[in-house]
Amino acid sequence: MAGILIIAHAPFATALRDCISHIYGGLPARIGVMDVSPDCDPAQMVSFAESEIARLKEENGALVLTDMFGATPANIAGRLASVPDVRVLCGVNLPMLVRAVCYRATPLDTLVDKALAGATKGIHAIGPAAPAPAEAAAVTADCLPALPADADLAQKTGPAGL
Secondary structure: OOOOOOEOOOOHHHHHHHHHHHHOOOOOEEEEEEEOOOOOOOHHHHHHHHHHHHHHHOOOOOEEEOOOOOHHHHHHHHHHOOOEEEEEEOOOOHHHHHHHOOOOOOOHHHHHHHHHHHHHOOOOOOOOOOOHHHHHHHOOOOOOOOOOOOOOHHHOOOOOOO
């Protein structure tokens, strides 16, 4: 199972990790985060990122997700792109991360394809031009954890729902 390292502007990496923990009812193993602050030392951050990749990487590698191409977090992440069995993707969003967590047992190149597809398929206009509910459900149905048939959503979400 591939490890996942999220490198992003503070506090975005931690926020994405917290979202995954919320969605899955706990944090899946081998997910690391690096929140890059405005006053960080990039050289120290690269060193920390290298140690995190060594910790997270398993038999089918690791996926590094970063937020904005050309910014400091992406430049730090880019230094990991030459590490064997590590892939780096830019433009992380929650649908990309959910898809990455869902497919991290697949070969690394398949995982990259699935994560990229999740990122783009998760972006929609809401309103008159929005896709039909069935289309939207089909996009995310293969990535969300299954709920037991007797799950009480009101207990988790409250009377107003999600």
